[in-house]
Amino acid sequence: MGSSCLFPDLVExxxxxxxxxxxCWVFGGVGMELHCLHVCVCVCCVCVVCVPVFxxxxxxxxxxxxACVHVFCMFVALVCMYWNMSISIVVHSTDGEDGAIKIxxxxxxxxxxxxxxxxxxxSCCWSPDSDQVLYAGGKTLIIKPxxxxxxxxxxxxxDSLILTLDWSPTNNLIVSxxxxxxxxxxxxxxxxxxxxxxxxxxxxxxAWAPDGELFAVGAFDTLRLxxxxxxxxxxxxxxxxxxxxxxxxxDGTQLAGACANGQVVFAQVVNRHLEWHNLEAFVxxxxxxxxxxxxxxxxxxxxxxxxxxxxxxxxxxxxxxxxLQCYIYNSRNWTTPVTLDLKNGSxxxxxxxxxxxxxxxxxxxxxxxxxxxxxxxxxxxxxPNAGSLNDLTVSLTNDTIAxxxxxxxxxxxxxALTGKERTDRTVKHQTEVTSLALNNIGTMAERLLSFTxxxxxxxxxxxxxxxxxxxxPICLGSxxxxxxxxxxxxxxxxxxxxxxxxxxxxxxxxxxRDLLPQTLLRKERNExxxxxxxxxxxxxxCSLRRSDGALITTSIPPFPAILHQHASAGKWQLATxxxxxxxxxxxxxxxxxxxISSKDLAxxxxxxxxINEVHKVQYIQHIRSLSSADRRSAELAxxxxxxxxxxxxxxxxxxxYRAIELNxxxxxxxxxxxxxxxxxxxxxxxMAFRQKYLAGIGCxxxxxxxxxxxxxxxxxxxxxNAKIATEEETS
Numbered sequence: 001m002g003s004s005c006l007f008p009d010l011v012e013x014x015x016x017x018x019x020x021x022x023x024c025w026v027f028g029g030v031g032m033e034l035h036c037l038h039v040c041v042c043v044c045c046v047c048v049v050c051v052p053v054f055x056x057x058x059x060x061x062x063x064x065x066x067a068c069v070h071v072f073c074m075f076v077a078l079v080c081m082y083w084n085m086s087i088s089i090v091v092h093s094t095d096g097e098d099g100a101i102k103i104x105x106x107x108x109x110x111x112x113x114x115x116x117x118x119x120x121x122x123s124c125c126w127s128p129d130s131d132q133v134l135y136a137g138g139k140t141l142i143i144k145p146x147x148x149x150x151x152x153x154x155x156x157x158x159d160s161l162i163l164t165l166d167w168s169p170t171n172n173l174i175v176s177x178x179x180x181x182x183x184x185x186x187x188x189x190x191x192x193x194x195x196x197x198x199x200x201x202x203x204x205x206x207a208w209a210p211d212g213e214l215f216a217v218g219a220f221d222t223l224r225l226x227x228x229x230x231x232x233x234x235x236x237x238x239x240x241x242x243x244x245x246x247x248x249x250x251d252g253t254q255l256a257g258a259c260a261n262g263q264v265v266f267a268q269v270v271n272r273h274l275e276w277h278n279l280e281a282f283v284x285x286x287x288x289x290x291x292x293x294x295x296x297x298x299x300x301x302x303x304x305x306x307x308x309x310x311x312x313x314x315x316x317x318x319x320x321x322x323x324l325q326c327y328i329y330n331s332r333n334w335t336t337p338v339t340l341d342l343k344n345g346s347x348x349x350x351x352x353x354x355x356x357x358x359x360x361x362x363x364x365x366x367x368x369x370x371x372x373x374x375x376x377x378x379x380x381x382x383x384p385n386a387g388s389l390n391d392l393t394v395s396l397t398n399d400t401i402a403x404x405x406x407x408x409x410x411x412x413x414x415x416a417l418t419g420k421e422r423t424d425r426t427v428k429h430q431t432e433v434t435s436l437a438l439n440n441i442g443t444m445a446e447r448l449l450s451f452t453x454x455x456x457x458x459x460x461x462x463x464x465x466x467x468x469x470x471x472x473p474i475c476l477g478s479x480x481x482x483x484x485x486x487x488x489x490x491x492x493x494x495x496x497x498x499x500x501x502x503x504x505x506x507x508x509x510x511x512x513r514d515l516l517p518q519t520l521l522r523k524e525r526n527e528x529x530x531x532x533x534x535x536x537x538x539x540x541x542c543s544l545r546r547s548d549g550a551l552i553t554t555s556i557p558p559f560p561a562i563l564h565q566h567a568s569a570g571k572w573q574l575a576t577x578x579x580x581x582x583x584x585x586x587x588x589x590x591x592x593x594x595x596i597s598s599k600d601l602a603x604x605x606x607x608x609x610x611i612n613e614v615h616k617v618q619y620i621q622h623i624r625s626l627s628s629a630d631r632r633s634a635e636l637a638x639x640x641x642x643x644x645x646x647x648x649x650x651x652x653x654x655x656x657y658r659a660i661e662l663n664x665x666x667x668x669x670x671x672x673x674x675x676x677x678x679x680x681x682x683x684x685x686x687m688a689f690r691q692k693y694l695a696g697i698g699c700x701x702x703x704x705x706x707x708x709x710x711x712x713x714x715x716x717x718x719x720x721n722a723k724i725a726t727e728e729e730t731s
Contacts, residue, residue: 098120099115099116099117099118099119099120099121100113100115100116100117100121101113101114101115101121101124101133101135101144102114114133114144114146115133115135115144117137119137119138121135121136121137122136122161122162122163122164123135123136123162123163123164123165124136124165125165125166125167126167127143127167127188128167128168128169128170128172128388129406129407131145131146131147132144132145132146133146134165134167134174135165136157136161136162136163136164136165136176136178137154137162138161138162139156139157139158139159139160139161139162139178140154140155140156140157140162141154141155141157141162141165141174141176141186141190142154143188153189153190154190155190157176157184157186158176158177158178158179158180158182158184159180160178160179160180161178161179162176162177162178162179163177163178163179163202163203163204164176164177164178164203164204164205164206165177165206166206166207166208166215167188167208168208168212168215168228169212169388170208170210170211170212170388170389170390171212171213171228171390171392172187172188172408172432172434173185173186173187173188173193173208173212173228174186174187174188175206175208175215176206177202177203177204177205177206177217178202178203179202180198180202181198181199181200181201181202181203181219182195182196182197182198182199182203183196183199183203183206183217183226183230184196184230185228185229185230187454188454189454193229193230193531193547194229194230194231194531194547195230196230196232199219199222200219200220200222201219201220201221201222201242202219202220203217203218203219204218204219204220204242204243204244205217205218205219205243205244205245205246205257206218206246207246207247207248207255208248209248209252210248210250210251210252210348211252211348211349211390212228212390213227213228213252213390213391214226214227214228214233214252214269215228216246216248216255216257216267218242218243218244218245218246218257219242219243220241220242220243221237221238221239221240221241221242222235222236222237222238222243223235223236223238223240223243223255223257223265223267224236225269227545227549229531229533229545229547230547231545231546231547231548231549232549233549234271236267238265239261240257240259240260240261240263240265241259241260241261241263242259242260243257243258243259243260243265244257244258244259244260245257245258246258250346251309251310251323251346251347252269252309253268253269253286253307253308253309254266254267254268254269255267255268255269268286268307270283270284270285270286271283271284272311274311274312274313275313276313276314276315276316277538278293278294278295279291279292279293279294279313279318279331280292280294281311281313281318283308283311286307286308287303287304287305287306287307287308287322288301288302288303288304289301289302289304289308289311289318289320290302291318291334293331300334302320302329302334304320304322304327305322306322306323306324306325307322307323308320308321308322309321309322309323309346309347310346310347310348310349310350311350312350312351312352312357314352315352315353315354316330316331316332317329317330317331317352317357317371318331319350319352319357319359320337321342321346321347321350321359322342323342323346324341324342325339325340325341325342326339326340326341326342326347326359326369327339327340328340328369328371328373330371338371338372338373339373340369340373342361343364344361344362344363344364346361347359347360347361348360348361348362348389349389349390349391349394351391351394351395351396352396353396353397353398353416353440354398354440355370355371355398356368356369356370356371356376356398356416357369357371357396358394358396358401360381360389360394364378364380365378365379365380365381366378366379366381366389366394366401366403367379368396368401368416368417368419376416376417376419377414377415377416377417377418377419378419379401379403379414379419379421381403388406389403392434392435392436393433393435393436394436395436395437395438395449396416396438397416397438397439397440397447398416398440399415399416399417399444399447400413400414400415400416400438400444400447400463400464401413401414401415401416402414402436402438402449402463404433404436407432408432408433408434409428409429409430409431409432409433410426410427410428410429410433411426411427411429411433411436411449411451412426413425413426413427413449413463413464422464425462425463425464427449427451427461427473429451429453429459429473431453431454431455432453432454433451433452433453434451434452434453434454435451435452435482435483436449436450436451436452437449437450437451437483437484437485438450438463438485439485439490439492440485440487441486441488441489441490441564441568442490442568444463444464445464446490446507447462447463447464448460448461448462448463448490448506448507449461449462449463450476450483450485450492450506451473452480452481452483455478456478456479456480456481457475457477457478457480458475458476458477458478458480458483458494458496459473459474459475459476460473460474460476460492460506460509461473461474462510474509474510474513476492476503476506476509476516477494477496477501478496479496479497480494480495480496480501481494481495481496481531481533482494482495482532482533482534483534484534484535484536484537484542485537486537486538486539486561487536487537487538487539488538488539488561489560489561489564489565490505490506490507490564491503491504491505491506491537491560491561491564492506493534493537493542494534495528495531495532495533495534495544498524498528498531499522499523499524499528500522500523500524500525500528500542500544500554501520501521501522501523502520502521502522502523502556503516503519503520504519504520504521504560504586504587504590505519505560505564505589505590505593505594506519507593507597508589508590508593510597510640511593511596511597511640512592512593512596512616512639512640512641513641515589515592515593518585518586518589518611519586519589519590519593520586521556521586523554525554527546527550527552528544531546531547532544532545532546532547532552533545535551539561540555540556540557540558540561541553541554541555541556542554542555542556557584559578559582559584559587560586560587560590562578563575563578563579563587563590563591563594564594566578567591567594567595567598570598572595572600572602572603575591575594575603576591576603576606576607579591579607579610585610585611588607588610588611589607589611591603591607592604592607592608592611592613595607596636596639596640599633599636601620601623601624601636602624604620605617605620605621605624608620616639619635619639620639622635623635623636623639628653628655628731630649630650630652630653630655631655631658631731633649634646634647634649634650634653634655634658634662637649638662643662643666646662647659647662647663650662651675655731656675656679656681656682657681657682657685657724657727657731658727658731659675660672660675660676660681660682660685660686663675664685664686664689667693669686669690669693669703669706670703670705672686673686673687673690673705673706673709682723683709683713684713684715684716684719684720685720685723685724687706687709687710687713687715688715688717688720690706691710691715
């Protein structure tokens with residue numbers, strides 16, 4: 001979403017307030033057209049909740065529980081209350097001027113008093129997984145786990161009293177505001193992401209949009225729309241008094257706010273802006289999109305019967321969803337879109353690939369649909385997990401889907417065409433995964449998955465098994481805040497410690513990890529210091545958005561992308577000519593890794609010689625001199641630091657002695673003896689080299705199997721050397 005803004009519309013209630021402790025009112029369809037919304041307003045605690053019609057039962061339950069709380073709470077002011085995120089076990093949290101946070105069951109029974117302090121608590125909310133509560137204690141934000149054995153996390157967040165806060169269940173970010181007239185964005189570990197400038201009045205209300213991409217800020221006569229990173233999309237000044245509470249509609253397109261002057265303000269998100277190559281799309285009104293082609297200066301206006309909920313533009317197609325339908329436009333024909341009916345309400349997420357796209361909703365899960373309108377597969381993820389999906393936790397390519405699970409510590413891999421999960425490739429990580437991305441180029445076997453965790457470490461792993469390389473994640477770097485793959489080549493960009501970093505050939509970690517530092521490009525600019533986020537990486541240009549909202553672009557040399565094209569086409573002579581023309585060590589290092597991966601040893605020898613890797617040139621010459629293709633494959637696997645793969649090649653080709661010799665050379669004595677016993681050959685060879693090794697370091701035998709065989713065998717070095725010579729001649 002580019003520039004977006006809120007258009008407010010004021011509605012004054014017609015003296016329907018009844019100031020009692022037992023009643024709450026439900027109003028729907030008042031003022032501007034609410035489009036299938038119920039608006040619940042609690043008179044006593046001054047809160048407002050918007051819910052879709054298909055969840056009207058939950059809205060009524062909310063009102064009933066609210067009334068029960070008013071009946072059974074202490075006779076003090078009730079400041080705020082929130083549902084937890086698990087609909088199956090609905091509980092209720094209340095806090096007030098008595099300094100207590102209480103959890104109630106859906107039947108109105110008090111479960112526990114979670115927090116009891118001497119000072120008032122003015123705001124609290126549930127964590128995304130509903131096992132913690134975030135509340136404000138004066139100037140401090142405190143995360144209190146429900147389990148008594150766990151210690152709370154707290155940090156000083158503001159210079160004055162904190163009045164409001166919210167925790168997004170989608171992006172796991174926290175936003176807070178208070179009497180110091182600032183709002184701030186935090187991660188769940190208390191690290192500050194953004195701090196606003198001073199406002200004219202205290203920040204009274206905050207609310208995250210359901211998709212986690214936006215949040216709203218309410219103050220005196222002020223309504224502000226902000227990006228998740230903190231910068232402001234728009235500022236609306238309206239004579240509403242203080243905006244006390246706000247709530248978003250389920251589809252994230254509308255906002256309702258309860259104001260101190262007895263009015264309810266409604267707002268609609270408009271002026272969304274998208275771009276892809278030469279196309280630009282603008283959501284001008286709630287049901288109109290303008291599309292412009294900047295090459296031929298042509299314009300198209302697309303109108304819809306219902307309001308626009310989600311829009312996505314990529315790969316030459318525009319995807320538009322309304323509450324009831326999904327429209328698929330081809331950039332070559334804007335007049336006749338493919339139309340699909342949506343049976344289960346609004347869409348939470350749209351992701352596009354070259355051949356198909358993905359839509360996700362809480363009811364159906366994740367659907368993969370071709371641009372012709374045919375459903376290819378369905379991944380059932382109904383419930384909170386499907387509702388928490390966003391751009392950072394889902395990645396789609398032509399053959400693969402990667403989805404982070406709800407607790408954030410697993411990444412599930414699915415086949416895009418069948419929807420079947422690749423359970424053998426589930427990535428399990430020790431810490432929470434914050435973002436993930438799949439590369440778009442290459443075959444399924446070359447599909448790479450990059451992800452970052454809560455410690456800002458960047459990892460790379462293969463998305464599918466069956467490859468000759470290991471599949472455990474490899475750490476590429478630390479202090480990484482944003483990642484993005486190139487759209488036309490397997491190059492990975494990242495923001496690392498305030499610098500723009502580009503891996504020209506990240507897959508080199510699977511062939512020669514020593515080359516990885518030589519394939520890096522680092523750029524330091526003053527524009528990068530304000531925590532920019534990568535938006536897109538197309539061709540030779542990468543677009544970034546700074547924390548203050550400024551859009552900046554950085555360019556890279558065109559030669560790495562050309563080198564990728566030559567290597568993927570097998571044009572090694574052209575690739576070598578390119579490197580000789582450019583005379584850049586980074587290109588030579590990339591060419592060396594690509595040639596080793598494709599087993600083109602002649603090109604690899606030239607590339608390693610160009611970067612003065614003499615010992616590797618000599619080893620490649622040794623590999624090329626071998627007459628046996630199996631031995632060359634095994635030695636190449638050793639060159640890539642894959643001894644297990646080399647051993648498997650030797651055993652499959654019947655070269656048992658070579659497999660035993662490999663383990664002796666690597667001092668894997670127990671594995672060497674295991675192979676010798678299993679294949680009933682060269683047991684004395686293993687024992688002889690083991691004794692020679694122990695004698696050299698001055699130690700006694702301690703391994704049980706070796707002690708047993710040393711008592712049974714008499715070692716004859718002449719016989720052993722003769723056997724080795726025979727093996728050398730035959731293999």
